[in-house]
Amino acid sequence: MRFLLTTILCVATNFCFSQSDLKNDPKITELVMSMSQRSLVMPGYLTDLKALIARQAYEFWKNGETEPYVSHLNVYQALYEANKYLGYDSARNLAYNQVGFHSNTVTSVVFGANPDYYYSSSSDGRILKWNVKQPGSIPEVVYESKKIIQSIEMSNDGKVLMAIFYQEGLALIPTDQNIQEDIAVLEDPQPVQTATFIPGERKYLSVTKAGDLILKGFDSKSENVGKTALKVNQLKVDENNGTIYAGTDQGVLEAWEKPYEVKESPIEDIMKNWRQQSYFGYELGTFSINCLDISPDGNTLAIGRDRGDVILWDIENKELIRIIYGHQSTVTDIQFNPKGNLLLTTSRDGTARIWDLKESRKLPIIMEDHQDWVLTGSFDPSGTQVITGGGDEYIRTWPVDPAYFAFRICALLERQLTQEEWDEFVGSDIPYEVACSE
Structure with a gap:
């Protein structure tokens, strides 16, 4: 009626x-x-x-x-x-998307070869393996140490984890049962600023406390491929041409192109002709560069800074594309989705955001339920879900599409x-x- x-x-x-x-x-x-x-x-x-x-x-x-x-x-x-x-x-004060927690700050989340599982690290010294399809299940402890884990990285084939320790060395941890018998946990005690895997090879690149860029094989053979006078926060290696990118505390984006040159050049000298050198540095300002990622098509480098913004950098032309503003504090992690049309950022402002790179006028999706800094984030291999973690010790899952x-x-x-x-x-x-x- x-x-x-x-x-x-x-x-x-x-x-x-x-x-x-x-x-x-x-x-x-x-x-x-x-x-x-x-x-x-x-x-x-x-x-x-x-x-x-x-x-x-x-x-x-x-x-x-x-x-x-x-x-x-x-x-x-x-x-x-x-x-x-x-x-x-x-009773446990848990929302449906709170998967679980470490006993201290969550520092990294990464996916391996199997898209149903991802790994998280914490300053509690543990690396845990989680099942995406069973979020309430108890995670497997794959590695445990008394050292503070600064971050973890996964090799391109998804078979080996790298744990980078705060002010100490690193460890290589096999995650594939087929290679665990061939490669036990390898620990490199040399203190490093940061490190990363070399795409397609059983090698990794690290920056020592003295600023030497050292390329090492899993057999421990090493080669000096570069030198820096700056403090490096993150390394990223371009799988297309082998160029090494370094985000520094001083706000300078450094890069070493193959064939690598070991000599160190003062920043004030290289700024005049950096386009013609195998080593170049580009001063993006005084704000620390904390995180880097390369788009799936290899054309764009995304750079997250202390200022709370993101710089999109044209790799081929070595020039600025545009700057994305929005976070109110340091950008702590950054990642393209598998298609390259979306960009995930996390920040000390307590949020993670998903930006549409095809339409700059579109507001980002803001995920803001962490109760502390958000230090890490990752798309799953399908690009349909985001995993985040941070200072509140919790890991959270977020669907990209609101239809879920x-x-x-x-x-x-x-x-x-x-x-x-x-x-x-x-x-x-x-x-x-x-x-x-x-």
Whole structure:
């Protein structure tokens, strides 16, 4: 009866929407954002209503022609916050996407050869192996040390982990059972600033405390391939041409091209003709460069800085593409998705963000439920999920597509919005519809 009266009122006042109107009316963008915000501010104990409002906002967003640069962020955050309270473990204070935790800061997360598993490291000295499909399962301890693990890296073939210790050496840890008999855990006691694997080879590159770039094989044979006077935070090796990139504390991007030159050049001398040298340095400012990643097509280097911004660097032309602003503090980790159209960043501002590199006007997806610095993040091999960790000791999972959140709401709820709730949160001028129809 109430629905009939609403329909009569719409006809009488000539002010009502049809479902086809929703695709063309600019007010729908405002409605989507309003519903998303109302869901966000609704208290968690109104779990069902909070979730249903977010779900209906998603339906309008998905089916209508809404503003593409803004509304997706509101929808994502509302759906996430609603899902957080569905199945919330109040006894252990765990949200559904909190996989588990270390006993200290989570410093790195990386995937191996099997996409169903990933590894996490912590300053507690342990490396844990987690099952993506069984997030509540107890992780396997694959390595344990009394040393503080600064970070971990995975070889390109996904078979060997490298644990880099804070102000100490490193360890190579086989993760593939087929090679564990051939390669036991190898420990390199030489203190390093940082290190990385050489793509396609059983070799790794490290920067010693003295600034020597040392290339070593798993058989411990070594070769000096470069020298730096700067403090190096991260190394990245271009698998296409072997160029070594170094992000430094002084804000200088350094690079060594094959054939490598060992001689050290003062920064003030190389700035004049760095394009013609096998070693070059480009001063990007005084802000520390903390993290680097190379796009899957090999064309772009992404550079995360202390300033909270990201520099996109043209590798072939050795020039700036653009700067991405948004974080309020240091960018701690950075990674392209497998397709290269999205970029994941983590920061000391307590958030992880996913940026659309094809459309600079589009707001990033902001993931902000960690209670401390977010120090590490990784796309899974399919690019559909993000794993993050940081100072709150927790590991969290985040779907990239908000459709997952919407599906989960319908799978867990057994009711729909009432007509009264629809009128209040959607509007009596819009025909009622069922959010979860299947």
